[in-house]
Amino acid sequence: MTESKRDEPVRLTHIYTRAGDGGETSLGDGTRTAKTDPLIAAIGSLDELGAAIGLALAAAPPERLRLPLERIQNELFDLGADLSVPPAGGARERLRIGPERVESLERLCDELNAELEPLRSFVLAGGGEAGARLHLARTVCRRAERDVLAAAHERPQNSLVAVYLNRLADLLFIFARVASADAGERLWRPGASE
16 A cells, blocks of 8 residues: 555545445445444444535635634544544554544634623524524534444544534534524524414
8 A cells, every 4th residue: 555645645546336335334444344333323424514514614604614614624534534443553543533623622612602692592593594504513413423422332432532523513503603693593482482
């Protein structure tokens, strides 16, 4: 196997391989596993989360959210790589999610949340297209977190992946509030009907 450059981590010459036609797929270390394995469900949820963030980006969120969202999309691929290669040391350790990535999400949460009005109720999804799509991304993130935790019962993995997703869901909620600021947040009113 030839060593790829950092800016070219994967080279795909064929999109289909036929290797998965029997219901199995390969992990990053080359081992084969069933496509119904909880680990594959978790990796699939990360892929769906990246697509949901792409939809949010397509809805033109406030400019100050674009760069962090693009960075997060890339980091989700790092998380998937982290999950697909069992912890074992060696050169592949460079993609492992570390505490610095979680701390980066926490700093961004604190910075943006300090600028928002304190919450008076639960927030209903909406508040403009970008806000609604970020709320959707948040719910996909929570499912990805649950899927990662379920997979952890079956196989060893980097526990910081679930922590990252927990913090990311909080950040996506804050992003949705920031994106909804101009359109106005819709708050839950218990028992209200219209």
